[in-house]
Amino acid sequence: MSLQHRLLDDPVLRYRDPSGQQHDVTLPELFVALTDDAVRDFPALRPHQRHPWHAFLTQLAAITLHGAGQTAPFGTAKQWRAALLALTPDDPDGAAFSLVAPDDRPALLQAPCKPGEPRTWKKRPRLAPDALDMLVTSRNHDVKAARMIHARPEDWLYALVSLQTQEGFLGAGNYGISRMNGGFASRPAFGAVPQGGLGKRWQRDARRLLDHRQEIVDDKGFKEENGVALVWLRAWDGAGSLSFSELDPFYIEICRRVRLNAVNGTLRALTTTSKTTRIAAKERLGATGDAWTPVAVVEGKALSIGARGFDYKLLTKLAFTGEFAPTITREISDDDGKEGIVLLAQAIARGQGKTEGYQERRIPVSQAMRQAYLSGExxxxxxxxxxxxxxxxxxxxxxxxxxxxxxxxxxxxxxxxxxxxxxxxxxxxxxxxxxxxxxxxxxxxxxxxxxxxxxxxxxxxxxxxxxxxxxxxxxxxxxxxxxxxxxxxxxxxxxxxxxxxxxxxxxxxxxxxxxxxxxxxxxxxxxxxxx
Known part of the structure; x- marks a missing residue:
């Protein structure tokens, strides 16, 4: 099986610039556009996928820059491509950043397995990316399931990112991510967003990660150097878990055993269960050093969002009181500018075997709020x-x-x-x-x-x-x-x-x-x- 939909070399991704013009780009070219703050939006990105996609791009950029000994983004796609490939020395052809690769090699957000093994998995193939995504709806009333029959490769990419980085527990053998407080919780995000396009926030948050790297290592017990950053590079038979001491502080995880393949040019997903979680982190209660997840100071557990979402009472706690420790990305500095800053809260409200809606809310940061954050008062x-x-x-x-x-x-x-x-x-x-x-x-x-x-x-x-x-x-x-x-x-x-x-x-x-x-x-x- 040859590599297909190679993000490092094929224009799999689409974005629109501030004028509304659409661009088809590779991942390195997207990073250059984000560096230039030339990205207005991603037309195929669904609302509940916004935070996982932003977090994925930010963590990947921070991992790449740290690995290259850089603090500022690269200026060319060639430089980004070389630095990304340097993260996968055992796969110098870019397999780990391709949607389809041989079974015994890593593919993007897909752990290697035995050759031919996915064809023995008993679960029915997922023929549409929204059938793979993490949304669970009630009798198709909220969002119709499996309706993206004529999907593009980027639709499968977004579904993979959503599933592997924000999914929870969904029955025996279907375990959730480490960056949430329990299998029926959520991966909420709360942080400041500076004025500008998507690239401004991406650069800002990547810089925050790099600035706080040592602090995260010391606080959470990660491996300071040469830890597992791209979890899908490791083969996984569903029986073993990675410990936190093996991980890089910016790690991008996977929680399910998935392999994409192509039949007559059409993508489909083969999935199976696992005997345990990919990362052993139950006792951490979602407090993993994530740059966006609020953690309660007293209980030491990550915030979980219910059906009420980000109401004014919860947002008051997140924005002003000391009940939750400020996230790395909520901290405001002079570099964020004096005007146009907002606090952005995002999450999927999850329940037992269901989702209760996508929640997103923005609070403008006024001058008094900005001064209070800068002074810590x-x-x-x-x-x-x-x-x-x-x-x-x-x-x-x-x-x-x-x-x-x-x-x-x-x-x-x-x-x-x-x-x-x-x-x-x-x-x-x-x-x-x-x-x-x-x-x-x-x-x-x-x-x-x-x-x-x-x-x-x-x-x-x-x-x-x-x-x-x-x-x-x-x-x-x-x-x-x-x-x-x-x-x-x-x-x-x-x-x-x-x-x-x-x-x-x-x-x-x-x-x-x-x-x-x-x-x-x-x-x-x-x-x-x-x-």
């Missing part, structure tokens, strides 16, 4: 954010109680059905506050003086109460219809809502004062007296 930001989180929770609780009064016809006790209905109406309120949370917070923390920050906070409080009131009044149409019952239910709801805010219990003292100063006090008293 983020406590004031955390306090401002946590104060707002507590207030939103308290207002939601008041709103929920008012909705229970509305749907319960003014009765003091509410059935489970009424509570569930109130939840359905109160949840969109919190979701809307989640959506605008950081935009509103930045107005306050970027204000130039203490007085200006207090004014911004009070304006936010007034707007928050107004938005909650709109949710309540919109729910009136779903309350009782009979005139007497409708009046009683709506009056009870208003009494609970205004009374709860007017009481000013912690943490709503400031909100009660602000609304009273704005003339709401007389209105509240009138409503309560009418009830």
């Amino acid at each position: 983020t406590d004031p930001l955390a306090q401002a954010a946590e104060r707002r989180i507590a207030i939103i929770g308290a207002v939601r609780k008041v709103l929920w109680s008012a909705l229970c009064g509305l749907f319960g016809n003014g009765e003091s006790a509410a059935s489970d059905h009424i509570k569930d209905k109130a939840d359905r109406f109160a949840s969109p309120f919190e979701q809307e506050e989640d959506r605008r949370f950081f935009e509103d917070l930045i107005v306050e923390i970027d204000a130039p003086t203490t007085e200006a920050r207090q004014l911004a906070h009070e304006q936010w409080l007034a707007g928050l109460a107004e938005r909650a009131e709109h949710v309540l009044t919109r729910a009136f149409v779903d309350g009782p219809r009979a005139s007497l019952r409708r009046y009683r239910a709506q009056s009870a709801a208003l009494a609970r809502f205004f009374g709860g805010l007017h009481a000013g219990k912690n943490p709503l003292q400031t909100l009660a004062r602000v609304l009273k100063e704005k003339g709401h006090g007389h209105f509240w008293n009138r409503v309560l007296n009418e009830v």
Whole structure:
């Protein structure tokens, strides 16, 4: 079998430049384009593949540059090709960077095995790259499975990267990666992205890896030099695992036994199970020195994303508090520029035998945030954010109680059905506050003086109460219809809502004062007296 779809020599990859023009390139040529920040996007890349692809390119660049004793990217494709080949001295023809190679030789993200062995594997061949990819959907409702019948080689490449570097446990013999906290977890990413194209972030993150290499080695016990960096170079019969002490700190892993081959020019994937994980790392709980994965300081385990995704509460912990150690790529320096920086969070939310959606969210880094990161003083930001989180929770609780009064016809006790209905109406309120949370917070923390920050906070409080009131009044149409019952239910709801805010219990003292100063006090008293 000859080598096919050789990334070092064949234009397998496509990217679009800032003008939208498409380019077909080799991997070395892509690295040159990234160095020139000439890459706008990859047209065939699916959303859930974005982080694995970025991590793959970044880790590979860092491995290559360190191996060549370089700190800056090479300027030509010829130099990149030579340095990449130097990583695989036993395969100088580029087999390890080809999608198809003889079975007993490494292919890209595919470990060698015995000649002809893949044809004895009992699993049915995967005829489409999305059948190989890591997404697990429910009855084809989310993303249709195995629909990429007329796929290009790059589609198979992206599927391979996605499977081998972010997949979890999926039944006996189908083990997940080492860079996640357990088989049903995820490989989340959280880091800063500078202004510019994809190449800016790629160069920045590769430089971060190189700058922190020794720190990662010392902290995690990797092999300082000559460790296994490209895990697919080692033959794997499915029975043995690699230890961390054998690995390079930037290692790119594989978790499944896969071989691609071509039948009449059409690619397909042959797969089988393994008896154990490729990397023995269960006790590390996903804390592997990954440049993008947040790790909890107390538990020492990697973050795992659930169905709620990156909501405002979790992002506050990641961005401002000390609950999670800052990732290597979240650290901001003067080299990142003064404007246009964003914090990017990405992950597949996984469950037991399923995925619960791709999650991605961006937070603009304001001037106050940038200065706090540069100085290491983020406590004031955390306090401002946590104060707002507590207030939103308290207002939601008041709103929920008012909705229970509305749907319960003014009765003091509410059935489970009424509570569930109130939840359905109160949840969109919190979701809307989640959506605008950081935009509103930045107005306050970027204000130039203490007085200006207090004014911004009070304006936010007034707007928050107004938005909650709109949710309540919109729910009136779903309350009782009979005139007497409708009046009683709506009056009870208003009494609970205004009374709860007017009481000013912690943490709503400031909100009660602000609304009273704005003339709401007389209105509240009138409503309560009418009830």
